[in-house]
Amino acid sequence: MSSTLANQPLSKLLSSLRLSTTTSSTFLGPQTSLALRRSHQTTARTKRALRIRPHPSHVLRTADAPATATTTTTSSSSSSSGSSSALDEVLLFHGTDGSSSSAYVPPALRPVAEKKYHLSKDDVTEIRRRRWEDPETATIRNLAKEFDCSMKFVQIATQVPESYKEKLADGTRRMKATWGPRKLKAREDRKVRKQMLFHGEL
Numbered sequence: 186m187s188s189t190l191a192n193q194p195l196s197k198l199l200s201s202l203r204l205s206t207t208t209s210s211t212f213l214g215p216q217t218s219l220a221l222r223r224s225h226q227t228t229a230r231t232k233r234a235l236r237i238r239p240h241p242s243h244v245l246r247t248a249d250a251p252a253t254a255t256t257t258t259t260s261s262s263s264s265s266s267g268s269s270s271a272l273d274e275v276l277l278f279h280g281t282d283g284s285s286s287s288a289y290v291p292p293a294l295r296p297v298a299e300k301k302y303h304l305s306k307d308d309v310t311e312i313r314r315r316r317w318e319d320p321e322t323a324t325i326r327n328l329a330k331e332f333d334c335s336m337k338f339v340q341i342a343t344q345v346p347e348s349y350k351e352k353l354a355d356g357t358r359r360m361k362a363t364w365g366p367r368k369l370k371a372r373e374d375r376k377v378r379k380q381m382l383f384h385g386e387l
Contacts, residue, residue, distance in 0.1 A: 298335070301333070303333070304332060304334060308332060309342055312328055312332060312339060312342060312343060313342060313343050313344070315328065316328060316339070316343035316344070316345065317343070317344060317345065317346065320345045320346070320349045321349075325339045325340055325343075328343075
């Protein structure tokens with residue numbers, strides 16, 4: 186039989202091989218023939234495809250040199266007498282004397298109001314009268330804006346009737362009646378933490 190195959194031309198052998206492959210795929214069905222084929226997605230290639238380098242923004246790099254703003258000197262003798270430490274240069278405006286007058290102070294969040302002391306005795310009396318007679322309209326904010334003074338001063342210098350205090354307390358009680366147990370417990374915990382902070386326990 187081997188001699189017979191050797192005597193046949195190559196074209197006949199290829200045609201017979203193609204015919205046998207087509208017959209087997211037809212007999213097994215399309216799904217089975219596809220399953221018998223080798224896929225290019227092997228285990229090694231899948232691992233190699235998933236081995237992606239991280240983005241440069243996710244890589245944490247150590248600084249080459251320490252920051253001078255956060256590095257303190259161990260002793261004053263280690264630095265030369267003609268040079269000042271980096272910390273002094275950051276914290277001081279001019280010079281290296283380290284005096285409190287030249288210490289750097291960060292800017293204020295709000296402009297500091299200048300104390301005027303312009304209210305007279307009659308003005309204070311008028312503020313107290315209006316606050317006592319009509320606390321609904323003559324609020325602390327309105328009086329402070331009208332007489333050009335601080336709200337703290339109006340709050341200290343004036344008083345309101347007991348009926349107005351009861352009205353405010355009643356409104357607070359109605360508001361607290363709508364709170365749930367979690368909010369009530371959170372308020373109580375906040376009061377406890379505030380007292381602990383005042384006593385230096387936190």
